[in-house]
Amino acid sequence: MGISTEPGDRTRLWVSIATAALAWAAFTMTVLHLISSHDPLTDTLSSYAFTDRGTGMLGASILATAIGSLATLAALSAAGIAVSGTSRALFGTWSLGLGAAALFPASYPEHPNPVSGEIHQYSCVIAFLSLPALGFSLLDTLPSGRRAVRGISAGATLMLLLFGIGYALPWLLPVGFVQRLALIVDVALICSLIVIARRNTSAGPGGIGVSRPSASPDLDPSFPSAGPL
Known part of the structure; x- marks a missing residue:
């Protein structure tokens, strides 16, 4: 049995993949926070790459988020929602930024790796800048839910600003907590x-569901219609 090519079936397939990937990412990240001795208020997520328990779980969670995001793009396209080239590019920079950040951990004095640290830092910047822009870029093409997407995109922009403040002024805002938000x-x-x-x-x-009437078996197409009665 082959995979169905019907738009509805393809959309449900990609929605299932995206949902499963993000659920796995959330589960893995939650378990990591429960078993690690890091402080979620002051320690950044990047520091969880080097932990007493749960090594490798941070990268697995971030990669799952990237996969779920790309599957979301496929689901939108399969559902017939027009996604512009700009939005596709932002999906790509968000997902690739996450993937690079997962594969190249940050550099710390006890685990020095300047090259990996530079890649990690710039990958995170690209990823976190991309997503709010992605939300705003989709507003003109979404068939529904625009108010929610606009509100969440505005919230993502605010969180990005607060994270920057916390990173520069850790005594003012707990950088770890803001980053998680x-x-x-x-x-x-x-x-x-x-x-x-x-x-x-x-x-x-x-975005318009149209039902096509089927031909009546009682009508013979070889005879002309009798016209309206």
Whole structure:
């Protein structure tokens, strides 16, 4: 049995993949925070790459988030939602930024690796700058949920600003806590897009569901219609 090519079936497939990937990412990240001795208020997520328990779980969670994000893009396209080249590029920079950050951990005095640290830092900057812009870039093409996407995108922008303040002035804002809030809002934006794709599953291209009447078996197409009665 081959994979169905019907738009609705393809959308449900990508929605399932995206949902499973993000659920796994959330589960892995939660377990990591429960078993690690790091302080979630002051320690950044990057520091969890080097932990007493749960080594490797941070990278697995971030990679799962990247996979779920790319699957969300596929779900939107399968649902017939027009995604511009700009939005596709932002999906790519967000996901690739996450992937690079997972594969190249940050550099710390006890675990020095300047090259990996530079790649990690710039990958994170690119990823976290991309997602709020992605949300705003989709507003003109989404068939529904625009208010929610606009609100979450604004929240992601605010969290990004607060994270920058916390990073520069750690005595003013707990950088670890703000970073986690920023990530939660970013993932919430991806989840809102999954919901929109799911709702648009039966709409088809253009976002309009049209039922086509089937030919009546009682009518012989070889005879002309008798016209309206």
